[in-house]
Each structure stands twice: as C-alpha cells, then as structure tokens.
Amino acid sequence: MLPAQQEATAADQVMDALIKKKEMAETSLVKNIPLKNIGPSIMSGRVVDLDVNPKDPSEFYVAYASGGLWHTKNNGISFDPIIDSSDTQNIGDIAVDWNTGVLWVGTGENNSSRSSYAGIGILKSTDHGVTWSNMGLPDSHHIGRILVNPNNPDEVVVGVTGHLYSPNQERGIYKTTDGGETWKQTLFVNTTTGIIDVACSPNNFNIQYAAAWEKDRKAWNFKGNGAASGIYKSVDGGSNWTLITAEGSGFPTGEGVGRIGLAVFDDNTVYAVHDSQFRREKQEKEKTDELTKEDLRSMNSETFLTLDNKKLNDYLKNNGFHEKYKAENVKQMIRSGAVKPIDLAKYLENANSLLFDTPVIGAEVYRSDDSGSSWNKMNDDYINDLFYSYGYYFAQIRVDPSNKDRIYLAGVPLIKSEDGGKTYTSIGKENVHADHHALWINPAKPGHLINGNDGGINISYDDGAHWMKNNTPKVGQFYAINVDQEEPYNVYGGLQDNGVWKGAHDNKEDYAWQQNGKNPWQRIMGGDGMQVQIDQRNSNIVYTGYQFGNYYRLDLSKGKQTYIQPKHELGEAPYRFNWQTPILLSEHNQDILYLGGNKLHRSLNQGKDWEAISEDLTQGGKQGNVAYGTLTTISESPFKFGLLYVGTDDGLVQVSKNAGGSWTNVSSMFPKNQWVSEVAASKHKKERVYATLNGYRWDDFTPYIYVSEDYGQNWKSISKGIPTSPVNALVEDPENENLLFAGTDNGLYVSFDRGNSWELLQNGMPNVAVHDLVIQPKAKHLLVGTHGRSIYKADISILQQMSPEAMTKEFVVFDLETIKHSKSWGNPGYTWDKPNTPGLDVSFYSKKAGSCSAKITTVNGTIVSSTEMPVDRGINVLSYDLAFSKKGKSNFLKRNKMKLKEAKNGKTYLPKGNYVVAITTNGQTEKTEFKIE
Numbered sequence: 001m002l003p004a005q006q007e008a009t010a011a012d013q014v015m016d017a018l019i020k021k022k023e024m025a026e027t028s029l030v031k032n033i034p035l036k037n038i039g040p041s042i043m044s045g046r047v048v049d050l051d052v053n054p055k056d057p058s059e060f061y062v063a064y065a066s067g068g069l070w071h072t073k074n075n076g077i078s079f080d081p082i083i084d085s086s087d088t089q090n091i092g093d094i095a096v097d098w099n100t101g102v103l104w105v106g107t108g109e110n111n112s113s114r115s116s117y118a119g120i121g122i123l124k125s126t127d128h129g130v131t132w133s134n135m136g137l138p139d140s141h142h143i144g145r146i147l148v149n150p151n152n153p154d155e156v157v158v159g160v161t162g163h164l165y166s167p168n169q170e171r172g173i174y175k176t177t178d179g180g181e182t183w184k185q186t187l188f189v190n191t192t193t194g195i196i197d198v199a200c201s202p203n204n205f206n207i208q209y210a211a212a213w214e215k216d217r218k219a220w221n222f223k224g225n226g227a228a229s230g231i232y233k234s235v236d237g238g239s240n241w242t243l244i245t246a247e248g249s250g251f252p253t254g255e256g257v258g259r260i261g262l263a264v265f266d267d268n269t270v271y272a273v274h275d276s277q278f279r280r281e282k283q284e285k286e287k288t289d290e291l292t293k294e295d296l297r298s299m300n301s302e303t304f305l306t307l308d309n310k311k312l313n314d315y316l317k318n319n320g321f322h323e324k325y326k327a328e329n330v331k332q333m334i335r336s337g338a339v340k341p342i343d344l345a346k347y348l349e350n351a352n353s354l355l356f357d358t359p360v361i362g363a364e365v366y367r368s369d370d371s372g373s374s375w376n377k378m379n380d381d382y383i384n385d386l387f388y389s390y391g392y393y394f395a396q397i398r399v400d401p402s403n404k405d406r407i408y409l410a411g412v413p414l415i416k417s418e419d420g421g422k423t424y425t426s427i428g429k430e431n432v433h434a435d436h437h438a439l440w441i442n443p444a445k446p447g448h449l450i451n452g453n454d455g456g457i458n459i460s461y462d463d464g465a466h467w468m469k470n471n472t473p474k475v476g477q478f479y480a481i482n483v484d485q486e487e488p489y490n491v492y493g494g495l496q497d498n499g500v501w502k503g504a505h506d507n508k509e510d511y512a513w514q515q516n517g518k519n520p521w522q523r524i525m526g527g528d529g530m531q532v533q534i535d536q537r538n539s540n541i542v543y544t545g546y547q548f549g550n551y552y553r554l555d556l557s558k559g560k561q562t563y564i565q566p567k568h569e570l571g572e573a574p575y576r577f578n579w580q581t582p583i584l585l586s587e588h589n590q591d592i593l594y595l596g597g598n599k600l601h602r603s604l605n606q607g608k609d610w611e612a613i614s615e616d617l618t619q620g621g622k623q624g625n626v627a628y629g630t631l632t633t634i635s636e637s638p639f640k641f642g643l644l645y646v647g648t649d650d651g652l653v654q655v656s657k658n659a660g661g662s663w664t665n666v667s668s669m670f671p672k673n674q675w676v677s678e679v680a681a682s683k684h685k686k687e688r689v690y691a692t693l694n695g696y697r698w699d700d701f702t703p704y705i706y707v708s709e710d711y712g713q714n715w716k717s718i719s720k721g722i723p724t725s726p727v728n729a730l731v732e733d734p735e736n737e738n739l740l741f742a743g744t745d746n747g748l749y750v751s752f753d754r755g756n757s758w759e760l761l762q763n764g765m766p767n768v769a770v771h772d773l774v775i776q777p778k779a780k781h782l783l784v785g786t787h788g789r790s791i792y793k794a795d796i797s798i799l800q801q802m803s804p805e806a807m808t809k810e811f812v813v814f815d816l817e818t819i820k821h822s823k824s825w826g827n828p829g830y831t832w833d834k835p836n837t838p839g840l841d842v843s844f845y846s847k848k849a850g851s852c853s854a855k856i857t858t859v860n861g862t863i864v865s866s867t868e869m870p871v872d873r874g875i876n877v878l879s880y881d882l883a884f885s886k887k888g889k890s891n892f893l894k895r896n897k898m899k900l901k902e903a904k905n906g907k908t909y910l911p912k913g914n915y916v917v918a919i920t921t922n923g924q925t926e927k928t929e930f931k932i933e
Contacts, residue, residue, distance in 0.1 A: 003650075003673040008166040008699035009724060011139035014120060017701075017723035018087045021747065021767075024723070024760040029874030030750055030799065035764040035784065035792040037474050038491065039509040040521035043498040044456025044471040045788060048109060050438045051096040052450060057442055060450065062457055063091040065109040066117050066769055066788030067475030071129065076450075076457055076470030082129030084766040088746060089788050090117040092143035092161070097153040102126050106143025110161050110196060111393050111437065112217060112224070114579055115477065115496060115787055117745060117769055118699070119143060122158060124180055135180030139163075139170040141699070144213075145198040149205045149237065154179040157238035159195030159210055164217055166699040167191035173198070173210055175238045186234075187241040192216055193228040198238075199262040199270070202401065208234040209270055209372065210241065211260035215392065219649060219675065219697040221624025224392035225277035229257035233372050250375035251366055252276060259395040265404050270368050271421070272375070273409055275391025276361035280382070291315040293348060299341040301334050319348055322567055330570070339571035347570055350548060350577070350627075358389035358625075363411060365397070365421035378421030386411035389625075394437065401443035410436035414451060416464060427464025435497055454497040474509070474790040476501075479580055480531040481785035483776045484539040492542070493772075493785055494529025500544045501529070502556075505781065505793060524554060525561075533585040533593070543585065543593060543607065548627060549577025551595065553607050564607030566595060575599065576621055578630035578649060588641040596631025600646055600660060613660025618648045635689070637681040645689055645712070647676025653691050655712050666712030671695075674704065678730045684737035687711055692727040696745065703727045705742060707755060718755025723747075731773040731782075736800045741782060743770025748784055752802050759874075765792050798843045798875060806845060813844040813919055816930035821912050825882070826903025835905040840930065842878040842917050849873045852921035856880060856888075859914045859929070862895050864888035871921050878919070882932075883907040 025031060046065040053059040058075040061082075068089040070079040083089065083105065092110035096103055107119025118141040123132045137143075137160065144159035155177050162171025171194035173187035187195065193214040201207040210233075214226025230245040230253065245251035256278030263271040291311050296304075309327035316325050333339045363383040366375045386409060387394055396410035405420040413428030414436045428434065433455025442448035447463035456471040477496035483505070484490050494500045500523065507520035527546025535541035543564070545551030552561040568575050575597035586592035593603045598621065599612040621629030630649050637643035642659025651673045654663045674693040682688030689712055693704035705719040705727055719727070725744035733739035740751040742758070746767045749758045765784070772785035780797040798814050806812050824836045842854070849872055856865045865885045869878060884892060889900065889908050902908045910932055918927045 005166060006673065006695070006698040006700055008163060008168065009695075009701040011170075013724050014701060015138050017725065018120065020723045021087075021760065025762065027873070028760045029752075030759050030761045031763055032872060032875055032877050033761060033763055033794060033796075033799070034877075035748075035762065035794045037764070037789065038503075038505060038507065038791050038793050039474050040476055040501055040503060040519075040790055041474045041509060042471055042519050042521060043476060043495060043501065043523070044433075044473070045475040045477040045498070046109075046111075046435075046454045046496065047438050047452025047456060048091055048111065049093050050440045050450055050452050051094050052440045052442075053098055054443070055098070057445075057448065057450075060440070061094060061096060061103070062452060062473075063094045063105070064089075064473070064475045064788065065111065066090050066115070066477060067473065068766060068768075068788070069094060069103075069105060069129065070473050070475075072470075076459060077472075079473045081473070081766070082125075083123075083132065085130075086123055086132040087134070087767055088120050089766055089768045090119050092119065093145050095146035095148045095156070097148050097150075099150070100126075100153050101128055102153055103129055104146050104148065104156065105132075106140075106146050106158060108140065108142035108161075110142050110144045112142070112161075112164055112215060112222075113393055115769075116142065116164060117787075118164065118701075122146075122180060135176075136183055137170060137174060139168060141168070142194070144194065144196040144211075147198055147200055147205075147208070147238070151205065155205075155237065156180065157198060157208065158183075159198040161194035161196055161213070162191075163699050165697050171195070173238060173241065186239055187232060189228050190214075193226065196259055196395070197262045199264045201264050201267050204267055206235055206237045207264075207267055207371070208238050209262050209264065210234070211262055211272070213259050214257075215259075218624065218626075220622035220626050220628030222392070222626055224275070225256055225258040227253070227255050227257065229260065231260060231262070231272060231372065244372040245375070249373075250377070252278070252364075254278075256361075259392050261395040261397045263397045263399040263407065265399045265401070268369055268371050269404055270372055271397050271399055271407060272366045273395055273397035274364045274366060275387055275395045276364050277391075278361050280359045280361055293319075293345040296341045296345040301341060304334055304341040305331055315344075321347065321570075325570060333570065343571050346574065347568075350574060360387075360389055360391075362387040362391055363409060365407070365409070365417075367420060380422065383409070383415075383424065386413075386415060388412070393435070396437060396439065398439045398441055400441050400446060402446050406446075408439055408441070408449075410439055412436075414439070414453075414464070427460075429464070429467050431469050432458045432467050433497075475788060476790035477787045478771055478785035478791065479529065479787070480772045481774055481783055481791060482532040482534060483774055483783060484534045485536055485778070486539055487778075489776050489779060490539070491783055491791060492524075492532040492534065492544070493791060494525075494532060494544065496787070497528050499523045499527060499529045499546075500525035500532060505776070505779070505783070524556065525552065528579075530580055531583050533583055535585065535590050537590055541606070543583055545581075547579050549575075549581035549595070549597060551581065551583060551607070562607070564593075564595075564603070566597065566601040566610035566612070576618075576627050576630045578627060578632055580632065582631055582634045582646075584634040584636060586636055586641065587638050588636075594634050594636070594644075596634050596646060598630055600631060600634065600644070602660065614654075614656070614663055617646055617654045617663060618652060619650045632676055633679045635679050635681045637686060638683055639686040643681065643686070645679045645681055647679040647691060649675050651676065651693070653679055653712060655689075657711070664712075666708070666715075669715045670706070671704065674698075674700075677726075677728050680730055680732060682737070683732055683734050685709070690730055690732065690740075691715070692730045692742070694726040694728060696726040701726050701745070703742075703744060705730060705755060718751075720756075721758040722749055728769070728771050729773045731775055733796070733800060734775060734777045735780075736803065738804065739796075739799060739802070741773050743773050743784065745769045750799065752799075752807060753804070761794070765789065802845070802875075809845070810847045811844070811921060811924045811926055813842070813917070813926040813928045816840065816842065816917070816928055818931045818933055819882070821932045825909045826905040826907050828904065835903065837905070838882045838909065840880045840882055842880060842919070842928070843875060844878070844919055844926065845875050846871050846873060846921055848922060850922055852876075852919050854878055854920075855918045857916045857918065858892070858895075859916060860895070862891050864892055864910060864915070878917075880917075881907070883909050
C-alpha cells in the first residue's frame with residue numbers, strides 16, 4: 001500500500017521563514033564568524049540557462065540550478081555572483097532586457113531531478129543584481145521559462161512548472177503587463193501539469209508556443225509523461241491559448257507524451273523535441289551464439305539444462321556473477337527448483353541499469369511549417385543514446401537563427417543536424433561534460449556557441465569542432481564530504497554527475513594550475529559521486545563510488561580500484577540501494593566497513609567479503625521505477641563496537657545493541673514516511689543519539705531534528721527556532737557536547753545548548769542548500785558541503801569554547817595562538833608581487849551590543865596600537881594587522897633601544913616578543929596575551 005499524499009508546506013509559511021531568517025541574520029550571536037569557500041571550481045555544476053548580450057556576446061549571464069546567477073563581461077574568463085544577496089540560489093530560468101538592464105529570475109530548477117530544489121517565485125532586479133525584489137508567484141516552486149517583450153519590458157510571460165512532488169494550482173502560464181506588480185494566470189491545464197517551455201517568434205512577440213508537461217514524481221516512482229502534455233499556441237502575446245497538438249495534428253498524444261522543448265525560427269516554422277515515453281516496437285535481434293539476458297527471460301528450465309557449459313560460464317563471467325556461480329552448480333540449483341532461468345536475468349537488474357535499459361522511444365523531433373497547425377516527424381530512425389529513460393532531464397532544442405535546417409539537441413551528448421532533424425552528428429568533445437541543458441547560438445556569427453551543461457560553461461567558435469571550458473565559479477553540487485587526518489588535511493567529496501574529488505583544505509584556487517598543469521583538486525572517481533570513507537591509518541585507502549551503491553575500494557598510491565558492492569544470492573530478490581547509498585568505516589576497526597541497502601551489510605576485510613547483519617530494515621519498498629525502501633544513513637557509537645543506528649528513506653530509525661544480532665524500530669514518535677537524512681550516535685554520551693528527517697520529497701519543508709537520551713526509545717524535538725526548510729545534515733562537535741551544527745535546504749545553523757535554541761551561521765555563504773557537515777578535529781574546522789556552491793570552511797575553535805559558563809558572563813576574550821615572525825611582513829617577494837601582510841583575529845564574546853576600545857601593549861604596558869569598534873551582541877572579531885601605530889612606534893622606541901625597520905608597504909611591524917590585548921566594553925576590561933616568536 002502506497003503512503004497517502006502528504007500536505008505540502010504552504011507558500012506563506014515559506015515566505016514567513018525567509019523573513020525570520022533575515023531577522024536571525026541581524027541578531028545571530030555568530031554573525032561575525034566567517035565561512036570561507038575553498039572550492040572546487042574546475043568541475044562546476046549544472047547550468048540551466050544563459051542570456052547573452054546581443055550587441056556584445058562577451059557579456060552574458062549564467063544561471064546554475066542551485067548555484068546562483070553569475071555575470072561575465074570578458075567572455076567567461078571570470079564571473080561575478082550577482083544573486084548572493086537574495087533569498088535563494090535555486091534557478092529555473094532567467095531573462096534579461098538588454099535595453100534597460102532589468103533582470104528576471106524564475107526560481108526553482110525546472111529539470112525535475114532528484115535534487116531540483118524549489119524556488120520562492122519570480123525575482124527582479126533593476127540595478128544589475130545589486131538588489132532583488134520578489135515579484136510574486138511564491139507557490140510556483142519551479143519556473144520553466146520567462147519571456148520579456150523586447151518592445152515593452154513591462155510585458156512578461158512566465159511558464160510555471162509547479163510543485164515537483166505534489167499537486168498545486170499555481171502552475172501554467174502567468175502574464176504581467178505592469179512589470180510584475182500584478183499577474184494573471186492565462187493558461188491552467190490541471191494541478192499536475194505545468195509549463196516547462198515557452199518560445200516566441202523572433203519577429204513577433206504575439207506568436208507564442210507553450211509546452212505543457214504532465215508529471216508525477218514520488219520518492220519511489222517518477223512518471224514523466226501524461227495525456228495532458230502537449231503544445232499550446234497564443235497569437236496575442238500569451239493572453240489566450242489554444243491546444244494545437246490534438247489528435248490528428250501529427251504530434252503524439254496520449255499517456256506516453258513526455259517533456260517537450262521548443263524552438264521557433266520564424267512566424268511559420270517551429271520545432272519541438274519530444275521525450276517520448278511510448279515503448280519501442282520489439283525487433284528481432286540477430287541470433288548469435290552468445291547467451292543474453294533476454295534469452296533467459298523466456299527460457300524454461302528444461303532448455304536451460306541443455307545449455308553448453310562453456311556458453312553458460314561465459315555469460316556468468318562476462319556479467320559479473322560471483323565466482324562461486326559456475327555452470328554446473330547453477331544447473332543443479334535449477335534442477336532442485338531453487339532458482340529459475342529468469343533469475344539469472346533479474347540478477348543483473350538494478351536501479352542504475354534501468355536508467356539505460358528501459359525501452360522507451362526517447363528523443364523525437366517534430367517540425368511545423370504552418371505555425372503549428374500540423375506537425376511532421378523529422379527523424380526516421382531512433383535518436384539513440386541521447387535521452388535514454390530520463391529525457392525529463394533534457395528536452396532542449398535550438399535552431400540556428402540564420403539557417404532553418406540547422407538544429408541542436410541537448411541531452412547526452414550535444415548533437416547537431418544540418419537537415420532539419422533527419423540526421424545528426426555529435427559535437428561533444430573531451431573537455432565538455434556529457435549532460436546538456438542550455439545553448440545560445442550567435443545570430444550574427446554562425447558557429448559561435450555558448451553551451452551550459454552539468455559541468456559548467458563551454459564556448460565554441462567553430463560549431464562545436466573545438467571548445468574552451470569556462471569554469472571559475474565555485475558552484476560544485478556536493479552530495480557528501482569527508483576529511484582525512486593528514487597535515488595539511490584533505491577534503492573529499494562526491495558531486496552530482498561530477499564524480500568524487502580530493503583536495504587540500506588550504507589549497508589556492510586560482511589560474512596557476514593552467515601553468516603548472518595540476519589542479520589543486522583531483523578527481524578520484526566518476527559517475528554521480530557519493531559518500532567517502534578514508535582509512536585513518538592510511539589515507540591512500542579510500543572507499544567511495546557512484547549512484548545506487550556502486551562502491552569501490554581505492555588505493556590511491558597504486559591507482560587501483562576494486563569493486564565492492566555486496567551481491568544478493570542467486571534466486572533472492574536483488575538488494576535495493578539508494579541513489580545516495582550510505583557507507584561507514586568503523587571507528588573501532590578500520591578494516592570493518594558497513595554499507596546500507598535495504599539490509600545493513602558488514603565486511604570484516606575492507607569490502608572483500610560481506611554478510612548481511614539484518615533483515616530488511618525498511619517498510620519493504622514500493623512498486624515504482626526509483627529504488628525505495630532503502631537505508632540512507634548509518635552511525636556507530638564510538639563508545640561501543642556494534643552499537644549501530646540506521647535510518648531509511650521511508651521514515652524508520654532502527655537500533656542494534658549487539659552488532660546486528662537484533663534490531664529495534666525506534667521510529668514510532670516520528671512523522672510518518674519521511675526521509676531520514678541523518679542519524680548520529682553521540683560522541684559524548686553512550687545513550688544519546690540524534691536524528692534528522694526530511695520532507696523534501698513530499699514538498700514538506702518542515703525542519704525535523706530529534707534527540708534521544710535512551711538509545712532512541714524516546715525522542716525530543718530540538719528544531720524549534722530553525723526557519724522552515726528541510727534538514728539534510730547534523731553534526732555534533734567532538735569537544736563541546738552542547739555544540740551542534742545543522743544544514744538545511746537553504747542554510748547553516750549552530751546551537752550552543754544541544755538544540756534548545758539555534759543561531760544562523762552564514763557569514764560569507766549565500767542561501768544555498770547544505771548537504772553535508774563534517775568536523776576536522778585537530779584543525780578545529782567545520783567543513784560545509786553545499787549542493788550548489790562547493791565547500792565552505794569555518795574555524796570553530798572559538799565556538800568550542802562557548803560553554804554555558806562563558807555565555808552567562810557579560811564579556812569574555814578568548815585565548816590567542818602564538819604567531820611566527822617573518823622578515824617578509826609588508827615586503828613583496830618580488831617587485832611586482834603584493835606585500836605579504838600578517839594578521840591577528842582577536843575574538844571576544846559580549847552579552848550586550850555597544851562599543852569597545854582596544855589596546856595592544858607590550859607586557860610592560862607600552863601601548864603599541866589602539867582602536868575603537870562597534871560591538872555586536874555575541875561573538876566579535878577584532879582584526880589587528882600586527883603593525884605599530886605612529887604614536888605606538890614612538891612609545892616603543894622611547895622604552896626600547898632597538899632598530900625598527902619599516903616595510904616597503906609603509907608599515908612597521910611588531911618585533912618578536914610577548915604582547916597583551918586589552919579590550920574594554922560596558923565599563924569592563926578583559927585581557928589576553930599573544931606571542932610573536
């Protein structure tokens with residue numbers, strides 16, 4: 001029985017949460033703690049749209065699915081983020097009125113993928129992105145396309161895709177004639193059908209076409225097609241619409257009609273690419289001696305037993321069956337009735353193979369030369385290996401404005417036709433990512449293309465024969481991150497469609513790698529990168545992989561990778577593995593690895609051999625085309641080997657106190673059928689455990705965080721104070737048991753009292769989805785893996801000192817570390833270099849806002865520098881450049897007979913010695929010392 005549709009979060013709750021979050025930003029105790037982006041940038045993230053200056057193509061805007069809006073004026077050599085001040089980084093489409101400079105952003109990605117985040121309506125900027133106004137449609141969630149009338153910038157037409165996981169009314173076509181002050185819904189099909197694309201004639205804004213798309217996404221199933229999908233036309237600028245793909249039009253109709261993309265050449269000619277979910281006709285295959293999966297589907301046991309053993313052994317070996325399955329013992333299993341021939345076909349089927357094997361028609365191209373009155377299918381043959389079963393992710397078509405017969409299709413890869421869609425050639429290249437979503441064709445210079453894909457931006461000037469990559473924005477879409485124990489330590493992470501990467505936390509992200517030939521980040525695995533575990537004894541041994549549990553043990557020192565996914569027994573139901581399959585190395589023994597399918601698997605020898613240490617720990621799975629009823633998170637208590645917790649995608653948390661010997665469901669107090677995004681055994685108390693639940697796949701954005709003090713028997717909600725947004729990650733500090741960090745779909749929060757209250761921690765990081773959190777204990781760093789803006793790092797050593805006692809005091813100045821003196825301070829290493837400048841951050845906590853005076857003195861009281869600054873309630877940071885003030889230098893020289901050399905930047909820096917920082921606020925003075933050695 002499928003769970004009933006749960007209630008989506010109302011738009012007014014979402015908007016109220018954004019107001020609350022802004023208020024928290026102003027009052028947060030930690031608003032002065034900085035977060036620094038450490039990259040990476042080279043692999044980039046999913047681009048959803050481009051808008052290019054028609055008068056100067058070296059200027060353009062790039063919209064990323066969850067990484068914000070970026071602007072370049074130098075042909076993509078560098079980019080500036082221009083939407084960081086807004087409430088979201090999630091974008092479906094953009095439109096620019098180049099005459100006035102007005103920017104429109106339709107928030108909420110339009111590709112309907114597993115991580116297509118919802119938006120908050122339509123944003124508008126009249127000052128080139130300095131400020132943004134929300135112009136409405138807050139319940140739209142996902143925007144398909146925006147058209148701006150080039151002759152009247154106040155007239156705008158918007159195609160709204162609508163909710164991803166639930167039905168809603170605010171979808172269809174909306175139009176404004178007053179610049180977004182008011183909107184009229186001019187086309188509504190039904191509550192599960194939205195508009196994914198809108199296009200107009202380049203000569204006449206009144207002639208418009210809209211692609212309606214009926215879909216139904218659930219956590220266990222995605223139906224990306226329906227009878228309500230089709231093409232509508234307007235001849236009055238989007239005010240009224242008529243369905244033009246009814247039966248008899250030449251365009252497909254019925255349940256198999258999927259996503260449609262549009263391209264208009266002129267008033268008469270319009271193209272449509274269709275993701276056909278109708279099934280292909282079965283074709284007779286050439287007979288070969290090789291045994292195939294299809295042969296086994298229809299074979300009876302008697303025929304199977306007559307198979308040649310060599311032929312059967314070749315099949316078993318070539319298809320990755322466990323070595324114990326040889327022809328003769330498999331035949332014995334058939335004779336005994338333990339298995340049937342079809343089981344040898346099913347053994348190979350998994351969620352990943354079904355992405356490619358489902359026999360849908362896929363991409364089709366249609367053209368109308370009579371303004372949409374009739375349609376002709378342009379391709380006679382199947383367009384293979386472009387959409388597979390997931391054309392819902394693509395369906396973009398473009399026509400060259402200078403050539404009616406030259407069209408481009410975006411998918412896997414990017415392909416081109418010179419004959420109106422009859423035949424195609426690929427124009428993807430070795431430095432171009434495979435998955436494509438956006439393409440601009442220069443109307444004044446045929447062959448000049450700007451392409452947006454899952455790997456960022458590429459530019460070509462010879463119609464795709466050669467491409468350059470333009471990836472400087474740090475917009476990586478991380479699913480999971482981790483760190484090793486090296487010095488300096490390395491950060492690892494798995495990204496959406498961009499593999500798994502490794503880089504030093506203190507790497508320098510700049511253009512130097514193009515000169516030395518080595519990027520500071522290195523890819524260690526392909527596919528959709530997933531979780532990473534690193535052997536603490538030898539960081540060359542890494543466990544990671546790609547989607548649906550395809551994991552490997554890597555030996556980075558030897559460049560070796562060994563496939564380690566647990567396999568079910570022949571005849572058993574295949575294991576179910578989540579898209580983001582969880583893995584965990586035991587803290588108690590680094591040879592012991594856990595991996596979660598629908599059962600929990602354990603290996604005692606680094607993934608060579610596996611045993612299931614549970615029965616099915618989920619609610620049993622659901623019928624659908626997405627793996628569901630799977631484990632999503634695993635945790636083991638550091639206090640006891642085998643004290644295990646797991647969470648599932650269907651709302652269960654289970655605990656075992658005896659290494660998997662028995663399991664107890666401890667989920668009865670939770671809301672039902674939610675995705676358990678994190679379960680974390682406490683590092684400070686054996687009985688304590690935390691859990692976070694996520695309602696994103698119901699469009700339920702309520703934050704759910706719980707703690708239990710008795711192994712999960714009873715739970716207490718601790719999410720109060722976090723503005724409405726689903727929770728993806730939680731981490732407990734290893735030193736301060738009261739210190740917690742939580743990541744949501746649009747931000748990062750910290751609690752100093754184990755979840756009784758929360759503070760926004762987002763200085764330097766925009767409102768972006770936080771997918772994973774990890775703490776490097778020796779460096780005292782929090783690493784933040786975002787799904788859109790790569791990885792951020794924060795020094796949390798001060799936060800670790802925020803004990804309950806410290807927070808009761810009016811004023812606390814925290815200890816400072818010793819500084820290494822350098823003769824290079826203030827002096828460039830080379831004439832044209834910038835000077836090397838030191839700095840000291842003095843952190844202090846104040847219970848009240850106000851102002852303070854600070855003095856830096858020698859230990860004998862000589863003032864070498866002083867300043868005043870405003871004080872916020874909470875943690876403040878006084879940044880000191882380690883230089884004398886003019887008066888301070890004079891004071892020092894009067895008492896110390898020594899020569900002080902002025903640096904080339906005009907400053908005189910403190911010599912070696914001991915110094916005191918004295919800060920006075922609200923009539924109270926606190927001191928702390930530091931040493932320069």
